[in-house]
Amino acid sequence: MILKGRVHKFWDNINTDDIIAARYLVTTNEKELGKHCMENISPSFVKEVKKGDIIVAGKNFGCGSSREHAPLAIKGCGISAVIAESFSIIFFRNAINIGLPFIELEDTSAISSKDILEINLDKGIIKNITKKDTYRIRPFPEFLKRIIKSKGLINYIKQRYHLYV
């Protein structure tokens, strides 16, 4: 899978209240949640996002609450992937489980807002087209690859129990 998009750069410790404030947790609709993504910290973010864009951040992305509405809001506003130096433990699970492409990159400091990135998930390479640079991605462990390949945890479970309903 190849993802190409423009970067929206964020900092360390972006928390789930930043991603989607609790006052919007009265719906489970991805598009509805997407309208308020990053509203508390960057009110113009949603307007600036074009379909396929990429969020790049520092360490501990998605810390705080377990709300799966956070990765849903990111997907819902049109973001195609999140790259960060590390992810909070629950956000990491949620992203795997719902099939939001996310990438751990040891150092994201060389990537700036508005850079155009091309992510090749199969080859494990990110090309920074703007800066003519290439970054290598650590591959996912085999176990997680199986869930990703199934396009999320629910499909993985359905296949496992042969539930084709």
Added chain:
Amino acid sequence: MGYTIAEKILLTHIDKPKSIKPADFIEVKVDLVLGNDITAPLAIEEFRRAGFKKIFDIKRIVLVADHFVPAKDMKSANQAKVLLDFAKEYRIKNYFGPGIGIEHALLPEEGLIFPGDLIVGADSHTCTYGALGAFSFGVGSTDLARAFVDGRCWLKVPSTFKFIYRGKISNLITAKDIILFTIGKIGVDGALGKVMEFCGPIIKGLSMDERFTLCNMAIEAGALTGIIEPDEISFDYIKQFKTKDLKLLNELRSDSDAYYEKIYEYDLSGLQPQVACPHSPANIKSVDKLKDIKIDQVFIGSCTNGRIHDLRIAARILKNRKIKKGLRLIVIPATRKVYLEALKEGLLDIFIKAGGIISPPTCGACLGGHMGVLAEGEVCLSTTNRNFIGRMGDPKSFVYLSSPLVAAASAITGRITHPQEFLK
């Protein structure tokens, strides 16, 4: 090499028990699965959309309507109804409707948590139950939907950080100060994905209510969970419920040759009450450095500090005193049982006469839901767990986190205040 208590619990919850080591991926069998009125509707939707029909064990599912209840608006009313309808359809015994309690205060109180249990909950503060020597952690709604189906959950085996606390602390220092101090030292990702095992003489001396506070905030250091080895205090607590073989509990100890990735040792002698400043639970200062901070609202409650012990210590300060004119004091007992006990002991009387507002049990104010939402520019001193931007309301409001003692003292003066001004 021996095992930590956390690893021992994992070993008893996998098929074909063998050896495990940090970073292994395993699938654990869970003893209890928890969801609330925010996270469960999403799980229920996924469960239905996937076409699942059966739940693995209706006795092992707990659904709690606690976040936006009694419903704050039509949308949250509908979400709460999704929860209730699902509970009815599947005859889920452990459904707790509005006002019964905040999940993490309620479940232990209901006797649903035992040492050695493995619990997953679609709420980040599920780590609270480590206080009883259970292995419990927060998951997402999809995890919840999956656990409904087969009672299992995937997990990357975490390594453990050990935290040892010694020294002589004053009676104005609470578990909240200890955990805030710790998060201040290691940062909001200081224990990212790890187990925080809390031990040492100071921890041994904490009551159950305080231990819940301590483990509750492990997530705020990025940890998967926090845990305390069960001892007489936790045994006493669980004895009121059904009796598992207490002898087995003695095996719930970390081996002397267990592997710890890091060991932190703190001497807390002379520690002052701690306050987390905006906008991070790791932005910690001693209370005496903040005496010029004026506040508009004080909130005492939540899964962190809404238990009877918390209300008792706050009432000690507020007894026969009045809060600062113009300030709002909101007190929310975490469960109905706490509410009734506070009523019986006259604590609610003290809060109301001091000028406080009492609300039925709800998470509400902690996450800017209802019952205490902040306006632009307002400052709140709260006994909750997070002070992120906009956490309790307007993105331009400010939240400080503290113990109930500091919160009560500050409600009287209208600025952040050391409880020693009112208690010796």
